Amino acid sequence: MLNLKDKLMLTNKGYSDLKKAIAACTLTNLSLMLPFAITIQIFAELLKPLLGESLSWVKLWILFGLGIVAAGLVFLANKNDYKKTYVASYMEAEATRIRVAEYIRRLPMSFFNNKNLSELTTNIMGDCTTIEHVLIWNHL
Numbered sequence: 001m002l003n004l005k006d007k008l009m010l011t012n013k014g015y016s017d018l019k020k021a022i023a024a025c026t027l028t029n030l031s032l033m034l035p036f037a038i039t040i041q042i043f044a045e046l047l048k049p050l051l052g053e054s055l056s057w058v059k060l061w062i063l064f065g066l067g068i069v070a071a072g073l074v075f076l077a078n079k080n081d082y083k084k085t086y087v088a089s090y091m092e093a094e095a096t097r098i099r100v101a102e103y104i105r106r107l108p109m110s111f112f113n114n115k116n117l118s119e120l121t122t123n124i125m126g127d128c129t130t131i132e133h134v135l136i137w138n139h140l
Contacts, residue, residue, distance in 0.1 A: 045059055
């Protein structure tokens with residue numbers, strides 16, 4: 001079974017933050033449906049005169065108020081999503097890079113004599129960058 005914690009080399013906190021980021025992203029995507037639903041209701045109300053029914057201004061004002069509330073909810077959901085996704089991801093990426101550097105520090109000097117240092121550095125930092133991008137863009 002796929003274990004993201006092991007595959008992405010996450011700490012316990014990083015794994016917990018990843019789950020929170022996924023939940024926050026889901027909530028954000030669901031909140032984006034609110035303005036669309038309200039807009040559909042407004043159009044349905046505006047088209048009533050074409051069907052021979054009367055236009056309800058009270059309902060339009062209620063929908064306008066709901067639209068403002070929905071915009072606030074979308075804003076709060078996106079703010080939460082940003083904090084849970086980007087801030088937590090960069091903190092975990094920092095921890096990953098520090099762990100990799102600490103591991104490399106403990107390697108014997110003979111290891112570095114046998115390897116091309118520029119290739120080794122490029123590969124390690126490239127892998128860290130890939131993990132960072134996976135964490136950051138988990139909600140796409």
